[in-house]
Amino acid sequence: MRLFSFAVAEKRTEYLSVLHAFDAARAAYVVLLHADDVARWIEREARASVELTGAEIGPLLDQLHRWGVLERSYDGTRAATLAEYRNRHFVYQFSRAGFQAYRAVAGVLDARLDEAALSRLVLPELLADLETLAEVNRAGDAERVYRTLRRLDAALTDMAARAAHFYLSLGDLVRTTEITPESFLAHKDTLLAHMREFSMDLARFAPRLAGAIAVIEETGIADLIERAARCDERVLLSQAQRQADWHARWQGLRTWFVALPAADGSGAEQTEADRLREATMSAIAAVLSLLRRVTETRRGGVSRESALRHLAGWFMAAPSAEGAHALFDAVFGLGRPRHLSMEHPDAELIPPGRSWWAAPPLEISRTLAETGRTPTPGAPARIQRNDAGVRRLREAQLAAQRARAAAATSLAAGDVHERTLDERETEVLLRLLDAASTAWVPVSGRVDGTTGSDSGVTLTVSEHTGSTMVRTTRGLLHLNQRKLEVRPTRRGGRA
Template structure:
């Protein structure tokens, strides 16, 4: 925390200008700076830590800084560990200057990270929040390129592609988190006006809808691309990336462990991980799509409230105006106080009688107006009861309830997986689906319908995946019917095909192979 002292110091603006000079020099591949160099950069770029001075003709002029004024700032930054100081004797032109030490400074690695953290906060714009749906085609192309490079044993290309994938996915996750956080603040806040919300609601809804549709369309293809990479050897991929990693201060084993964690994180974004009990967990893509649908519902709910408010003429602003009118029309001061207590629910403060531990220093007969404040315990302030010494209360944990909820969740996942497996076992158009199979089919149709996007005036087949199976909706001449336990499902010029995914079929075949060897 000592590195961030420059951000809260009295001359924090001066320190920021000094560090900006070092950052600018670092970008130009200049590492060492003298105090005169820092002062020259600040004066050249219009930085002004000090106040402007007024000349005799009445016009103000910015006073130029000198290295003497910058020197104490550099020494203080050196004491905080932000700058590293070294001696430079080449600047001495005379013997007197040689005896007077000349220091040059450079940013330490930790100091540079501290400055970039503060500069990032100062330069960030909280209203720049968006979902990066355009990176999904790039992710798919990079995954195919990574599979090809790993198959060809091209280690350098594997490292470059895997590093680019990691950076792209990290940026996508950060942008999504920022977007949903900003959207939640907008939904909960009372500062936004109905006019500004109505002006941007169409663009906001279209942005989230396009992102959800692209995410549903690309998710199965990204999962298939990752499975293609794993068929070429995931462990070989990690080893090749670690060998080309240029972090020489880390051992080969540490680099392999780091890239193995990164690959596992990238894989869990698009491929469900099968647990020991047999069910598959949700992917990060599924959670992101659910968050998008929830955000759309929240925006629509807010739109309905805004519309009803504008239609009825009653809003927070109109209510506060009426309340202000009541206060103005109050006949007496006591009536205004009574109205205040009734509206805001604030009662009179509770007074506590407590003696000072040192009765000679603060006698009990002294008035409250004259006595200094006395520290009291939180229990006495909140409940009015004096604190009692004793053992801390036992934490109440409902382990049995948590266990029952977890078991019920696992049973539901298991039942859904079994229903999905039964659904993919035969043609859905040739039999009657039971209740569980109907529920899985409707979930698959919901996932596939979000990716139904017209391309060049026509609609190609689309897919939706859930619980280890994939539904393919393809074109078909005429109408088709699916008989379910809830009735008949008519599809116009569409045909449904449900199959198990490649990974699910491979997982299902492993126990039989082990049994055969036994």
């Protein structure tokens, strides 16, 4: 952590200007710099906020060297006279660890924390790369297999990082109490449209990406991993280590779009794409709730800011200090005694029912008086775990998953238009329709067929002449020019 001392030092602005100069020189293929050279680079750089001379830069360079950020070497070629030769002439350059420390600090300073967006356009690129990967693996082109796998890994990593950043920023926006109605209302339409389009694209592309992964697995995953590891340029890793690394990356990519069987055999687990889509729908609901709160605040004119302003006015209008203290006690409730539940050790001398107004003061520990916490000598108490309750909840959750998986299997066993669906089958069908409806996008005045996946089955909604009807225990479901087809979701090249 000593490497980061320049970021919190008293002259941190000067240290950052010096390191910016080293970074700019490094980009121009100049590695070694003297103090005078650093001064010239600082003048050349527009981002420098201070002006430093060579004499002022010398102590800064020495301190950076002591912290390990810079490495120092002697340069006698700069001496033009004997007096200059007797003086020390040092040149400096980034140390390996020091450059990483500077880049970390510069990355934080240059980051735009408000630039958060979901990576919607990466989905068609993932599909195209998966189709290309199947072709090159079938052809045995090891170099293209390696390059395509690297692109897929980088694209998926970027997508996951963008999603995590977006939802963190959105959570901060939803939880904040300092929301400005004007700034939020100016962007709420764009924000909702952005999340809705991402959710629809994710629902539309997820089955196609799962199918592309199944095609790749039919061409041979072992050969794919072996070819990628053979062309991997990390020579310090053995062939077995490279194969294990690429196998782990492929499994990570696969779990994003292909549902794996549950460990207990109760159907299929959710994919990362399904979890991301559910998080997007929850975020849309949170944004709508925030919009309703902002709208009500603007309509009623009462907010935390206005309430605090009124309270500040009451304090200013208090006739005396005693009145201000009474107002403080009434508003914040901090003037009352905190230790009313304590009892005197001698219950006969001071009965518990006696009012604390009439009872003598009770001696309490210093910890309780200063922090409000009762002192607990000795080792911490053992945590009481309700294992039986947790086990019951887990068993109920697994039973619900098994029942839903069984209902989904029964639903996919026959035509949904030719029989009456029971309660469980109806619930699964409605969940599938909800997933498919998010991808129901009009194109050129019509709606193409769409799909939705859940509990190991896939619903396909296709065009149909006339109307169709589904009979359920809850009633009749009429569909206008649409036909439903439910089939098991394809996994790993097997139907």
